Amino acid sequence: MYMQNTLILTGWGWKEYAVAAAIALKSLGGKADVMGMSKRRLPEFLETDGGKWRRIILVGLSLGGDESRLASALKALKRTKVTWISTLPMSESQERTIAPFLEVLRIDGALFEGSLVKAVGNIFGVDPSPYLPFAIEGRSIPKSVPRYHELICAAMYAYRNYRDEDSYAMAIRYLAEGVREEAWSDAAKRIVEHWRRYGDRELIGNSPQMKELRERINFTAAHRDARVLILGESGTGKEAVAMQIHNRSSRRDEPFFSFNCACVAPNLLESRFFGHERGSFTGADSQKAGLFELSDGGTLFLDEIAELPMDAQGLLLRVLEGGRFMRLGGKEEIETDVRLVTATNRDLPKLVREGIFREDLFMRLNVIQLRTPSLRERTEDIGTIADNWWFNHFRRHLSDDQKKALTAYSYPGNVRELINILERAVVFKTTDFAKMLAEHREMNAGLFADGATCPHAADSGSPADIPDDLDDAIRRHVHLVFEKYSRNISKAAAALNITRTTLRKWL
Structure with missing residues (x-):
């Protein structure tokens, strides 16, 4: 923390927040502290630390946390000027309780469309056009745009998973100063590499x-x-x-x-x-x-x-x-x-x-x-996991009905199987998850014996229970032997007189 007279607080989760904060920082010649902040933590932070700065600029932050506590915290900041810049509307209640203690600079426009970046540029007298490409959300990022996209995403990932607040501030400062990728610190390069490798392996859910x-x-x-x-x-x-x-x-x-x-x-x-x-x-x-x-x-x-x-x-x-x-x-x-x-x-x-x-x-x-709990044990997390994946790919949330439809399945393959279904929905350009799950059940049932829905289905041994298709019959027998030997790959492969690699192909 540099402990300048000015603090820039911006939100997590959207690259546009970080880019807008970088413009504000540039306008101040880099002479400001910068931090990521959530609406939940904001009231407490202002109570305990807000008085350390003469000016606090809230860039894109929602004021939707504890309204009364936030109003009290703002009122207590007698010597600190607080400015709120956002595309988000204020409720009537917030207009009464919070607005009197803020300089409100609200902008018409929607997030993801560059409205916040343009507005902050105009407010602080900085041309926003060089920064707009960095605020693009979703997967369609131009190749001509430097790796700041990855750096910002990696910094947000580091915060969500490891409560690393310094990396986000570093990413915003690099963007404000135009630091080229080859001049990034080892720490910056390390978090980007870590995000590339593990960014899709977060432990998501609040169960x-x-x-x-x-x-x-x-x-x-x-x-x-x-x-x-x-x-x-x-x-x-x-x-x-x-x-x-x-x-x-x-x-x-x-x-x-x-x-x-x-x-x-x-x-x-x-x-x-x-x-x-x-x-x-x-x-x-x-x-x-x-x-x-x-x-x-x-x-x-x-x-x-x-x-x-x-x-x-x-x-x-x-x-x-x-x-x-x-x-x-x-x-x-x-x-x-x-x-x-x-x-x-x-x-x-x-x-x-x-x-x-x-x-x-x-x-x-x-x-x-x-x-690690199975999805069957934490069904309340299914919608959260699916929505997080969908949002990361398309910057759109799933509806409540879509999330509810996805909970109507037991997911024996757990998170991996859930992601497979979402990827299949993308391929076929559909969000009718009820239909997708019906097809998924049918497709999985076809992997095993007629009428069976899982590899552990009972086998009566009668000729009527034996599939006509040779591959289906082999697959059923392999599964039965695998279960007979307590799911030990080495023992089952030896009993079947096949290699472990061949055994896995039939499982």
Whole structure:
């Protein structure tokens, strides 16, 4: 915080807010503090900190929070001039209670159409035309426009997920000063890269289950080394949880690596974990670092940990016990400082009882256990998730009826399946989600046996229950064997005498 005499407060969520704030900042020669602010936090902020500035400019902020508290806070700012610039109308009540304590500069026009940017430019005597391209919303952004779009989106993402308020101010200041992309700080480049990779993996929803999960993530992130086991169905955001643990922890500036334990042949796992020396096996033409070496100082996320074969479980246990490992073919031990986060959609205690997963490894991994709830458990979040996705793509909200239609399905594939339906609606240019869901049910039912709606449907074994289509019959049999062996890919593949890769094609 620069602690100038002037503070610019602007809203979150719209690039036009940030661009308008940048114009105001430029008009002041950069000699102003700038912050993002929400209507909910505004009254409290003005009460506690508003008196630190001689002038506060509210750019695009809604005044729709606690009206009486906001009026009291504004009235108490005897030595601070507060100016409100917005395209939003004031209610009759706000005209009576709030307007007397503000300089109101309201503009006719709609957000997303550049009205706020143009108005702020006119008010402060700055030509808004060079800034208008940066305020474009949606996906149709001209290639000629620099990367400020990504920087602003990344800064807003950093605030929503990590309460990072400094990045938004930095983005606005860069835009005001015309800082070219190659001159951005390492911190700016880092948040943009992070947003590119994880921007579509936010943990969205305000259900009690999600609030509890976020709280537990915060507690977990505060402890730098404690291992974490994340349990949850496929598509519930386990990797997003791992990523948030990393980025809220003191390891945030170090590497974060993600690896799916089921995607590599068992004989290659040692090399992937620990690396190898040149000549250690056929095809090892050069030395290569493994995941534990690459993740040193940071976080390693191992997804589908239950799919690790016994030999690989022993290798993992060894490095967890000693904090050291050797590259395949190597002779020297390498020390590693890695926080390990693992995840599975399987019942690990059951696998331990059945002798499929090592008990000692389970105890090492299960220091902190988090669970990602399914969409069936938090149906109130379905509309929020869908609306957020739709808004990010088209800057339009779904109607209440459209959101309600999307809740009429159980989503066994969870968030991933919900997003698939939305993407399909985009392809077919429809928002009739009731019809889309009916087609989706029919399409999924066709994946399995006649009349079955899920891969776990009972099979009576009678000839009448066997599908005529050969592919459907094979798929049903593969699912039954998969369930017979407690959803263990390795055991089911061995029983069917096929590879794990082939098995996955039929699941």
